[in-house]
Amino acid sequence: MAGPLFRELAEDLADAMPEGCILKTGHPDTLRIGSKTDKLQIQSAPAYNRKSKATRIISWLYYAVISLWAMLRADKNTALLIVSNPPLLGPIAWLVNGIKKTPYVVLVYDMHPDTMVSFGVLSENSPVTRLWRKINRAVWNRAAAVYTIGPVMAEKLAAQFDPLLTPLGRVGVIPPWADTQRIKPIPKLDNSLAKELGQNGYTTVLYSGNMGISHDIDSMLEAAKLLATRQDIKFLFIGEGAKWQDACDFRDRYQLTNLDVLPFQPEEKLPYTMALGDIALVALDKGAEGLMVPSKMYYYLAAGSAVIGICHGRNDVSVTLENGDCGITVTPGQPDELARTICGLVDDPGRLDVLRKKARAVAIDFYSRVACTDLFIRSLPIDK
Numbered sequence: 001m002a003g004p005l006f007r008e009l010a011e012d013l014a015d016a017m018p019e020g021c022i023l024k025t026g027h028p029d030t031l032r033i034g035s036k037t038d039k040l041q042i043q044s045a046p047a048y049n050r051k052s053k054a055t056r057i058i059s060w061l062y063y064a065v066i067s068l069w070a071m072l073r074a075d076k077n078t079a080l081l082i083v084s085n086p087p088l089l090g091p092i093a094w095l096v097n098g099i100k101k102t103p104y105v106v107l108v109y110d111m112h113p114d115t116m117v118s119f120g121v122l123s124e125n126s127p128v129t130r131l132w133r134k135i136n137r138a139v140w141n142r143a144a145a146v147y148t149i150g151p152v153m154a155e156k157l158a159a160q161f162d163p164l165l166t167p168l169g170r171v172g173v174i175p176p177w178a179d180t181q182r183i184k185p186i187p188k189l190d191n192s193l194a195k196e197l198g199q200n201g202y203t204t205v206l207y208s209g210n211m212g213i214s215h216d217i218d219s220m221l222e223a224a225k226l227l228a229t230r231q232d233i234k235f236l237f238i239g240e241g242a243k244w245q246d247a248c249d250f251r252d253r254y255q256l257t258n259l260d261v262l263p264f265q266p267e268e269k270l271p272y273t274m275a276l277g278d279i280a281l282v283a284l285d286k287g288a289e290g291l292m293v294p295s296k297m298y299y300y301l302a303a304g305s306a307v308i309g310i311c312h313g314r315n316d317v318s319v320t321l322e323n324g325d326c327g328i329t330v331t332p333g334q335p336d337e338l339a340r341t342i343c344g345l346v347d348d349p350g351r352l353d354v355l356r357k358k359a360r361a362v363a364i365d366f367y368s369r370v371a372c373t374d375l376f377i378r379s380l381p382i383d384k
Helices: 004-016 026-034 053-073 089-100 114-118 129-144 151-158 190-197 217-226 244-253 268-273 296-302 316-324 335-346 351-366 369-379
Strands: 023-026 042-043 080-083 104-106 143-147 170-174 203-210 233-240 261-263 279-283 306-310 327-329
Touching: 004 023, 004 026, 004 042, 004 170, 004 296, 004 369, 023 026, 023 053, 023 129, 026 042, 053 089, 080 089, 080 244, 089 104, 104 151, 114 217, 114 316, 143 151, 151 170, 151 316, 190 268, 203 335, 217 233, 217 261, 217 279, 217 335, 233 335, 244 261, 268 296, 268 306, 279 296, 279 335, 296 306, 296 316, 296 351, 306 316, 306 351, 327 335, 327 351
Parallel strands: 023 042, 080 104, 104 143, 143 170, 203 233, 203 279, 233 261, 279 306, 306 327
Antiparallel strands: none
16 A cells, blocks of 8 residues: 555665665555655555455455566566565565565564454464465565564564574564654644634544554444533544444434544645544554554654553553553443543643643654654665
């Protein structure tokens, strides 16, 4: 997909490479906006079609064929940076490396098949799972480097192959980031979207991003229902995914005037939509701990939102919020607890203000684009 985060990485990586970089993506916004540096070529590739399982698989296959051809045509000075989705990219890079000795680096955003096993799509002992793990191990062992996006994810990943076989010698951790120059706090009176979306005069509880099976959207909806009588709180959901229509149906069924559900907005509006959240929600269902890190959390921090993490146990969301002292975690599937936590922040504006300021400070110090992409580029074990 190569949304804003990956496009920014590609731009900074291109500037660091003598001959620049090529990014192949079907992301409509990235193709439309283009690159801010002349050293990055953005080439059109098949788009990711999320409509059904069949269209997703077809998208993966089509993109994989295009990628294989591009890899085989690349000259001997080319290195490859691949991500964990679509999952066919890893075996293709491994194959090309065997044929041409082309070095490749893997960036693991989502841990598969672990996520599918955790949510009951696959069983741990199924032939598909065993084969998938064997392929992953082969791909990662031969990589120049394997990176992931959180320390808890890195621990789980390192247990599945031998990082010492890679030139990097460990699983690198490059957290998601936000462009803190672009994503920053904007007072609602100065934010044109606040008036347009009816958020002025309210404490806005924002959820922005994918509404997939691993996100506890149900608890958020129930919390909105529980707080329907509060005249000072509004919930704003912006995104898409398997549970987006569920959110619309829930709002309509209970006639919730305190809940707005919108589709993804154009990327140009992102600084303004993110800045709407006085409180922002990020969720991991039980079973997703250590398997994924919602990148939206870092945008929330950059925008100066107090973050409520809906998650269980030790995971990269809870570790980030605890280390930065910039948010609160609550238990998944407990809308009463979530509603109480929201009310506690709204009714204590001093505490809410402190959390918001700490969130912004943590984003600048540790999760800015400059800090994270520079860490990634300097650690790459390939010639630059």
